[in-house]
Amino acid sequence: DQQVKQNSPSLSVQEGRISILNCDYTNSMFDYFLWYKKYPAEGPTFLISISSIKDKNEDGRFTVFLNKSAKHLSLHIVPSQPGDSAVYFCAAYNQGGKLIFGQGTELSVKP
Amino acid sequence: EPEVTQTPSHQVTQMGQEVILRCVPISNHLYFYWYRQILGQKVEFLVSFYNNEISEKSEIFDDQFSVERPDGSNFTLKIRSTKLEDSAMYFCASSETRTGPWGYTFGSGTRLTVV
Numbered sequence: 165d166q167q168v169k170q171n172s173p174s175l176s177v178q179e180g181r182i183s184i185l186n187c188d189y190t191n192s193m194f195d196y197f198l199w200y201k202k203y204p205a206e207g208p209t210f211l212i213s214i215s216s217i218k219d220k221n222e223d224g225r226f227t228v229f230l231n232k233s234a235k236h237l238s239l240h241i242v243p244s245q246p247g248d249s250a251v252y253f254c255a256a257y258n259q260g261g262k263l264i265f266g267q268g269t270e271l272s273v274k275p
Numbered sequence: 276e277p278e279v280t281q282t283p284s285h286q287v288t289q290m291g292q293e294v295i296l297r298c299v300p301i302s303n304h305l306y307f308y309w310y311r312q313i314l315g316q317k318v319e320f321l322v323s324f325y326n327n328e329i330s331e332k333s334e335i336f337d338d339q340f341s342v343e344r345p346d347g348s349n350f351t352l353k354i355r356s357t358k359l360e361d362s363a364m365y366f367c368a369s370s371e372t373r374t375g376p377w378g379y380t381f382g383s384g385t386r387l388t389v390v
Binding site: 205209213263268 | 319366
């Protein structure tokens with residue numbers, strides 16, 4: 165039962181351009197959506213979140229957009245930097261309060 | 276910045292042996308979790324723990340698994356009789372609230388290799 169899905173396993177972007185990572189979900193009861201970043205051999209690190217009552221949240225180079233009618237969220241990184249190369253996971257809380265993760269998208273930012 | 280600490284960073288064990296993975300969550304956090312990631316796959320929930328008891332567990336978390344908070348600081352995951360398919364990265368996490376905009380804080384993981 166994949167309630168949170170990331171359909172692109174990988175994305176390659178040129179340094180300085182925009183990276184757009186996408187995520188779809190099935191459960192309209194989710195109250196927060198989160199993005200985590202993960203480097204190899206490290207744990208996931210919280211990046212940015214959005215409440216289900218908002219449609220946009222911005223933090224520096226990172227912006228998350230939420231489209232509730234389409235049950236879709238996206239993470240925009242602009243400008244992308246080589247240090248942004250990592251695996252990005254979207255996540256949401258189920259009704260029990262547990263975080264459910266998507267499969268991840270590996271972002272590669274090329275100099 | 277406060278962090279979640281996991282030990283050991285890498286554990287190799289023989290099939291059938293017991294292993295204990297250790298975690299020190301952030302001190303003022305009340306909710307504790309174990310997740311795992313098999314190489315190349317998604318991060319999967321194993322168990323959540325609050326108020327000294329399991330709040331929720333996944334179907335992966337069978338009778339071979341147990342968790343304990345033996346004192347005020349440690350949170351452990353025990354696998355009684357390891358199988359080859361238990362080989363994975365195991366992540367401990369903690370949070371101050373059940374849900375919210377800040378998510379969980381994860382440790383850097385223990386790589387478990389069962390041979």
